[in-house]
Amino acid sequence: MMICHCMSISDRDIRSAVDWMRASDPDTIITPGKIYRALGKKTECGGCLPLFMDTMRQCDSFEVPEILRGLRRATPKETSDEGRRKGYRVP
Structure with missing residues (x-):
């Protein structure tokens, strides 16, 4: 099946890559x-x-490497002040 018509990429091309x-x-x-x-x-x-x-996800060999499984994203800082003092003003 043709996946990308612009570049003529089929599902077989993706799977083989x-x-x-x-x-x-x-x-x-x-x-x-x-x-x-x-x-x-x-x-x-x-x-x-x-x-x-x-199509990528359906490939049998498409998987996350073992060493990267179970990693969590870092949580963003709770504050939105970016560590600035109160009253900080840009001149």
Whole structure:
């Protein structure tokens, strides 16, 4: 099935790129940008990205590396004052 009409990328192209990247480096983080580069293409309009991402996620070899599983995002600071003193004014 054709995923990206602008660059003529099929679902088979995406799957083979993901398999190739996983085989060459099992710990790599696979992103759409890396897949485009592996295929020698660039994004054009971005309209295909939702379908592109779904196709990536459906690949058998697409997974988060073991070392990165279970990590949590850092929580933002509770305050929005950015550590400034009260009464701070920009001249």
